[in-house]
Amino acid sequence: MVANLFYAGDLYGSFLLHILSVYHLPGGAIQLPVAGHVTLESMERQIVEFEATVILATVTTMSQLSERILNAGKTHPYVRLLLFSGEAFYDDQAGLLKAAFPNAAIKSVVYGSMDCGIIGLPPRGEHYTHDPRVHQVNSPNILVEIVNDDGEVTSTPGEAGSLVVTNMERRLMPIIRYPSGDRAAWVDRSLGLFRVLDRDRMAIRLGPVSIDFVDLRRIVSSVLGDRPVGKLQAVITRDDRKDSMTLNVAYTPATDEESSNLQLELRKELSVVRPMFQEHVEKDLINPLQVKFLRMHDLAVNPRSGKIAEVLDLRSTTL
Incomplete structure (x- = not known):
């Protein structure tokens, strides 16, 4: 049943x-x-x-x-x-x-999306592990590639990168090297085994709610207007068994009052742009948005490139 x-x-x-x-x-x-x-x-x-x-x-x-x-x-x-x-x-x-x-x-049960189709399935037989993040490519219908932080396609086990998908079946609306929105790493490329790690920097997933980073940029731009904003960073964590997002904005408010008002406006604007986020906050399924105003050098950077990491997903990804 x-x-x-x-x-x-x-x-x-x-x-x-x-x-x-x-x-x-x-x-x-x-x-x-x-x-x-x-x-x-x-x-x-x-x-x-x-x-x-x-x-x-x-x-x-x-x-x-x-x-x-x-x-x-x-x-x-x-x-x-x-x-x-x-x-x-x-x-x-x-x-x-x-x-x-x-x-x-x-x-x-399955790893996929409406855009890409069924990307991966639980590994078959002897390749099955008790790690729920490991999947096997839905071959030959799907071609999976993992693109590392240098923009190169990697087949190295354990090397993290953006998971992109080519759907070999869809002809009327071709899906070619389409970003899945997730980061992954190969477990065994020859067997088509890969492990989903976390959300990619282009997309954020909080429980069942998806938020594009570009939307966060628009929200900050709309609320802060012509104020001198350096960079923006979203930090994803877990608190009280719920997903949390902290928005780090590289800007120094002139007063505490300005800081409080801007935080309030950013929360309001997010609820307008992504009403599903506020609905799930009210249902106590995810935590409310937190906003911090920091200096540029306080933002976390990619240790390899020295660039500001736009999204930091600090949630555990193992069972």
Whole structure:
């Protein structure tokens, strides 16, 4: 019995994708099309009533559900498999999920995007590890390349770089060396095994919310106007089992009042540009935006190039 808690509609493809994936399983399975927009109470009720043994969902949904279950003093030992997709999985989430679902293994179901298609799948057979970040290229449909910080394609195991995708099937709208928005490293290039590390500097993922760095630039430009801003840096961390973003702005306000007003305006502007961010803050799923005004030399730099690192993802990426 498979409970599908992925989001449906609003251009989300995960719910339909996994409905069809389960439908085509050789052994077959009974599906519970619950979806991700219903209340946690409704999700849990249907999981219990129909005795679901497999749950498909984002990590955020699984964490919310687990918290509800534990707060009620319960566990669901009959669930044997938690399959996630759509966002990264971190150490501090494992304990929560395992407490609520003590007999469940936690695995990635698929790695992909609406633009690129299915990029990677959990490794087959003897190549499978218990690291949920390791995937195997969806070959021959997909060609994966990892471009290092020097702009060169690398096949060196462990060398991090931007993951770009060429979809060999799509003809009407070609996808050629398309940025996935993630950084990755090869585990074994010959076997097509790679490990997703964190979000690329071009995109930021906070729980299920995506924010482009270019949008952060526009927000700062809009709010600070013609003030002499040096550089901008986003620092992503984890606090209280939730993702956090701190915006470091290389600018020195003249007064404390100006600093406070600018911080408030930046938060307001972000909620306008990315209303989903504010919605998830209000639901207590991610932390509110933090803003710091620093001097240029206080911003972190790439040790190899000496350039300002636009995005610093300091979250753990291992299970």
